[in-house]
Amino acid sequence: MELYFQQLLNGLTLGSIYCLVALGLTLIYGIMHIPNFAHGHLYMVGAYCVLFLCTLYGLNYWMAILISMVILAVIGIIMERLVFHPLRDSPPTNSFIAAVGALLFLEAGATVLWGADYRRMPEVFDKVVNIFGIMATQQRLVVIFSALALMGALYLFMKKTLIGSTIEAMSQDREGAFLVGIDANMVSMMTFGVASALAAAAAGLAGPLFLVFPSMGGLLIIKAFVIIVLGGMGSIPGAVAGAYILGLAESLGATVFPAEYKDLVAFILLVIILSIRPTGLFAKEGR
């Protein structure tokens, strides 16, 4: 029994990281209908930013995450302008290829600049806590609660501010958004900025638990895509639900099945959900 609680905690940690990354991906998809394959690599760049800010500049952990979020927001915006904006009127395949190009570029760039070796972020919250027999470092709790806080902040931004609402407006009805005078450029840039900042936050939070290396984003982006397909492309609640479902399925799946079949659990889950709801858990109506 204890094992299942332990796995629950592991699953929640993983789900929280997935969630922040998948949210960005789904936001971008909702607005621009681009599958941004490079999103995982923005996460990777975010991880390096936090790492360097902590180790080279000796910044406080939270400060480092905050600054990295800003840096990544800027990088995200630049990427939107340079890569996706010029392609807005061309067929989706072009954006598709461009995203893959951006991904290769970021990974190669990171390898050249920072080397291919694994690095590790210093741990700030390294005390082990024992909650009713479940052992975990504080960092895992930090991940879970910070992710919730960030989601809360995102929710408030999107629901309670008019600027934030424009993201949702644009994804619900693009033409309607144009007609009320929402500037597509502004929203696209803002979405990329927010999504990239979330990726940086995810990387900063996960950093001390995992390793940092140039291809770390590739693993994650696949999971994030599964999540947004699971949740419904472009759906925000779908991304959140999908992320926790996948995180828990992975950790609990690892308990029940041999490691070789673990990915099968996630896959079967995907097949079951998609056969019941072909457009995902929280698909938008009428699309």
Place this chain on the structure above:
Amino acid sequence: MKRFVKIMILLTLAVALLAAAGCGGGDKDSGQAKEAKVLNIGFTGPLSGGAAFYGKDILTGLEMGVEQVNASGGVTVAGEKYTLKVTSLDDRYLPNEAATNARRLVKEYNASIIFCPHSGGIAAMQEFNEVENFLIAAYSSEPKLYARGNKLTLLLPPPYNSYIDPFIKKTMAEHGKKVAMIQSNAAYGKDWGTLFAPAWEKAGGTITINSPFSYNTETDFAPYVSKALATKPEVLFVGGASQPTAMVIKQARDQGFKGGLIVLDQAKFEDMADIIGMPALEGAIGIYPYYMNPRPDKAARDKFVSDYKTKYGKRPTYEHVWHYETALALGKALEKAGTVKDAAKIFESMRQVLPLDKSIAPIAIEGVSPKGGYTNLGMAAYIKNGQYGDPIDIPRTE
């Protein structure tokens, strides 16, 4: 159309960058030694793709050795002066590519010695190396390679099965008889596992869970560690590349595991200690860190360690030093053999020139066994009170 062109430029740039990253250090022609003939030393290994880091890393030791040979005047074979040059080809870790590369190295570059750092590639080359007359310098601890009886294969590191019995004996004495196996499920980890499990049981131990998992495609190791710890083991059998292995151990410690660790030889203690610190490694048995290895001449070892550090910015490990010293020995063997073509003769001379002068030999290769492996004993470390302790000798099982 203009956009399409833009994308193409972007993609090309990205690919070019990747390629640049992939082939760095490949073809640098040294202009200064125009008079001396160039003698190519072949290398085939992963230089692009996921394992590129490993391939390029291995190459550094070999290149440093070759540079050392050239710096001390190159080699004079049968009155002809030669500069050595490492010619490396990418095989992306694929056996058939390694075989193709070997043929190219022999035909186009007249190489009679080819280095290869993976068992698949080595096995593929062994199919024809005796016929085509080239010596394989094999960096692999795969025991099967010893069993094949290939006459032109030089095996650098000890076969990993040498470690199994000494590791088991020490760990059982210190920690107990219940082990959980959560090593990497890559081929190497699996192979270790298939030899380890029966040996552990034969020694009277029980295996609480045998559940290897992927060290390089998982984001979070915690679920696997939790699962293994739930079986209440006294010992964990772990290992893959150093960094992920360190994270697996850290996870176990964070979840309250206090027992012993058996670390398969791919993972290096010193690298893991850098990441998670010595206390987390308490009670672990594994390979003795090279930079502290007491067997070679201390001055020679320290000089190599510091030279390597200056050049590549990090500590060398066995991978590097075996290649380095092998290159030095090869230089001597070529001179002694008096031929750059006859691989069998070069191999024979190799046996004769060893051991090298202590002051230049950072690993102090002792000799070559009849089966083609170096005869040096392996060395293990058992970490106690945060110290590596006295090295434990590991005889090579061939």
Place this chain on the structure above:
Amino acid sequence: MLELENLSVSFGSFMALRSVSMEVRQGELLVLLGANGAGKTTLLKTISGLLRPSGGVITLQGKKISGLSPSQIVRHGISQCAEGRRLFAQMSVYKNLLLGAYTCRKDKKGVEKSLAYVYSLYPILKEKENDPAGSLSGGQQQMVAIGRALMARPGVLLLDEPSMGLAPLVVQQMFDTIEAINREGTTILLAEQNAYTALKIAHRAYVMESGAVVMSGSSQDIAGNEQIRQAYIGA
């Protein structure tokens, strides 16, 4: 006030608008009649900047506005209630209206005033202000759409077939409020197939066929025209 000169729009090789010229005068309610596929929607979308003309110019009070982005055009005082309403279906009625005032969001007082005005036109929206817009009936959704367009406090309001898909009784109410909006001083360009009702409230009318203007004149003249009666009014 708003002038179109030789405006042409094409989709690939298909010309949806052929050299259309039109004038919308200050304060008037102008109706644009035409059968399905005549090019009404294309014309309104072009004015709003959603489509680029392949020829001709659009001027607003003498200033060229063709070529500007949709958001700039809203800022110039032209807002549109589009065909199919284009509401943010999962957002509340209130949020929809608020987003209508996106371009003048800094003027908090003004936004409140517009909101009060919209609620006075359509009191039912006040009651439903927290419901998702997509959950409302067709007529109510049309009210939200018109209300949202009004929130931008436009000088010129473009309405694209607001009666489409509504029950006759609701259509009548809809036209009453449109007339009321016009009476308060908003210039209106109304695209309609429902000629009979539209001509009753309009000052002038243009008739389009296959992307070209075929007739224009006062509502009475058009309503009295035999061809028009046969083609659009059916009596």
